[in-house]
Amino acid sequence: MTDRRPTALIADDEPLLRDELALMLAQVWPELLVVAQARNGREALAGVEALQPDICFLDVQMPGISGLEAARQIGRRAHLVFVTAFDHYALKAFEHGVLDYLVKPVEAARLAETVARLKERLRMVEVPGPGIEVMLRQLAGLLQRREQTAGIGAAPLRWLRAGVGQSLRLIPVEQIDFLRADEKYTLVAWRSETGQPAEALLRTPLKELLPQLDTACFAQVHRSVVVNLSAISHVTRGLHETADIHLKDRSEVLPVSRSFLHLFRQM
Structure with missing residues (x-):
């Protein structure tokens, strides 16, 4: 990794939550430069194309193109961190360290752990592995099944x-x-x-x-x-x-x- 500042994009349909995450990132990772905020998956994809950020923080559920679908299109071009209100999205794929996630409301301690992992990946000039596409397809399938069942069997709101x-x-x-x-x-x-x-x-x-x-x-x-x-x-x-x-x-x-x-x- 060069001496340039690492860059990030934040995508969430709630502007106050985008701003809150950006503020928390500024506190725990001052060197990180948030180059764009997106309101939905479509804007996130446009931001990735134009700015090529190192990291994308993606809300799982956004109108139009979801965070998972945007992640599938981003692929290996950026490190991905999902931000979700649902614990049941925190699957083994995340825990294995290939993908990362934050549960809303984002806690400072959890964010610090995520930042530490991201710093290490950037320091090692590590890019997401080829298995990421398979994991993203699995997660997208889970989201689709949840929407089809209209919440049946899903974890209640917290x-x-x-x-x-x-x-x-x-x-x-x-x-x-x-x-x-x-x-x-x-x-x-x-x-x-x-x-x-x-x-x-x-x-x-x-x-x-x-x-x-x-x-x-x-x-x-x-x-x-x-x-x-x-x-x-x-x-x-x-x-x-x-x-x-x-x-x-x-x-x-x-x-x-x-x-x-x-x-x-x-x-």
Whole structure:
């Protein structure tokens, strides 16, 4: 490797997450030059063609061309690091050191380990081996099967990305009290680090989130409401085969429609 600074491209459809990763990289690897940020796989491929970065940090799931598909087209031209919200993508192919991954929200310690491996590969002038194409095909197949099963058998969500004011908040799912459909968005009612009630808006519709939630913890109680069962204080009967859910330390009262009243027959 020459004395020039190593270069990197970051691809993620969330601009705040791109900026956050770039900031973390600047802290743990000041010599690294982030030459481009991409919003999707198509932009990532264009950036690789134009700038030929040494490293590509690719979000696995992006609109249009996914991070895995972009990686297949990038091939051996750059070292690849996948950034994913799903632990089940962390397969043996990653652990063997040919490919690397970061789980969102990215932790500083894990990033430091990844950077150490990347530095060693660059120092050895090591390029990804020919087996990378096979591994990427296997991972792409896994992603395709997951999409086809619409979340059946997939690991439940661990956290949500939601807008809070002008910032993007990473909310652990276990801190969520309830979710409510709000036109094209989803209102997330959760507990802050201090335990205080808080609200945020999520761009993903509730109907898309529902299959990804752990059914042992969350239940749909109305066509527009999903509640964390551990957040329920008590349930009272209403008129016309309905009920009301009262929450622990929250003033909101959630409706239970007739279609979901069977969940609380024991009351």
